[in-house]
Amino acid sequence: MPKLIKNGSIVEEQGPEVLDLEQWLASEQRASRAVLLEPGETLEPLLAHLDELQLVLVNFPTFMDGRGFSYARELRERGYQGEIRAVGDIIRDQLTYLARCGFDAFQLADEDSLEEALESLGDFSEYYQASIDQPQPLFRRRP
Template sequence: MRVALLRDGAIVADDWLPPAEQSPNDGEARILTLTQWQGAACPGDAAVQLEAGDDLEPLLAALAGLPLVAVHFASFTDGRGFSLARRLREAGFIGELRARGQLLPDQAQYLQRCGFNALEFTDPERLAQAQERLSVFSNGYQGAADQPLPLFRRRA
């Protein structure tokens, strides 16, 4: 079943199926867990989902070819996904970086500042709330993954 998500500020239909226990069928656009991705000989055109405790090292060499990296938040109180996003962007990942799982609409701005450009909520009712939260701030003072220069450097 395709779900809706918030991508680059707009609510859109998802192009990818979530991870499953079995291997994907040929031609099926499915997000693979890190273990499945490694078991499939690390295909560069696949999408990969990371859990909060996963090691990024095996993924770093393939970042340039990956269209999507999803970071799963098992709990909204676990901040390790924010750090994973920042590390992925700093390592040069330019594809879709998706936060999925137990997210709160109030976290949308922080997720975006860390480098996420797509948000997938377990409760689709929260999409519009998150979209609204993203429009609250037009500028960030500090440098972050979405804008490396702090405001005073951008204004100079």
């Protein structure tokens, strides 16, 4: 079983069957399956089914493709409370930013670097910008 970082810990994956967006939308058993989003796909057909989703995987085919960041932000802004997992070519330096956009699980291509990647989630103690995980910018949070 693959290992991943989930909710601040390294765990072994024990998730549901994963379908691509088209397969998931056509499925009659959506609630028991996960959906994999690829770069360039539209979230619009998925938004009507947020209550049926338990896991959304967002593929990053290359670490330079940032479209997945927007998927997580959009899902969280629309009220999705389930797991959003980044998969593919993600690197340690991106994890903090992925988490700030709404991701709560990370499946790195290189499982040997999971400990180091987990530590990177604590690289910053404060943020200036607003985000999904902290809606107020620093100047609004100051007493």
